[in-house]
Amino acid sequence: MKKHLKLFLTMLKIGLFTFGGGYAMIALLENEFVTKRKWIEKDEFLDMVAIAESTPGPIAINAATYLGYKMHGVIGSLLATVAVCIPSFVIIYAISLFFDAFLALTLVAHAFRGIQVCVIWLILSAGLKMLKQMKKTTFNIVVLSAVITCMVAFSVFSVRFSTIFYILISGGVGLFLYLIGLLRNRKEAGQ
Numbered sequence: 001m002k003k004h005l006k007l008f009l010t011m012l013k014i015g016l017f018t019f020g021g022g023y024a025m026i027a028l029l030e031n032e033f034v035t036k037r038k039w040i041e042k043d044e045f046l047d048m049v050a051i052a053e054s055t056p057g058p059i060a061i062n063a064a065t066y067l068g069y070k071m072h073g074v075i076g077s078l079l080a081t082v083a084v085c086i087p088s089f090v091i092i093y094a095i096s097l098f099f100d101a102f103l104a105l106t107l108v109a110h111a112f113r114g115i116q117v118c119v120i121w122l123i124l125s126a127g128l129k130m131l132k133q134m135k136k137t138t139f140n141i142v143v144l145s146a147v148i149t150c151m152v153a154f155s156v157f158s159v160r161f162s163t164i165f166y167i168l169i170s171g172g173v174g175l176f177l178y179l180i181g182l183l184r185n186r187k188e189a190g191q
Helices: 002-017 022-036 042-054 059-097 099-104 106-133 138-156 163-190
Strands: none
Touching (some): 002 022, 002 059, 022 106, 059 099, 099 106
């Protein structure tokens, strides 16, 4: 019961103190899961983020579900998912009750501008951390360079291209190269 409560309270804290959505949450998730609690290793965290990002739904909820399941099975996944969702639900519900009056406050408008800058920094720092931890293989560098080049070119030329396609294409290329390597290894073992 203590372990379940610890998981629930950790996810509740993550849900309560993270602004800016899932990508901004990555740095806090890494700090809690890898550094502080040592629930998972860095490599597994990077894999978790990749899975959580490429599956349907918010990254924080997917990561919470994954970690909860890994730690305590189905009960853990339910507890972690509910805990990470509760703060957002309560805050959005409270704001919706007073939405017009809330937005009219000058103080709130300025606070949101400050939060926007902070969110950009949180996303950038999480991306840079993941980049530093990424294995520097030729394949990873080529895919990363291709994605960055495409994103910059598409932004400059105002071409609409969903980030989902970047994920799907990169995953497809990785799977294709894995299958080629598998076939090559089988061929060499057969000789």
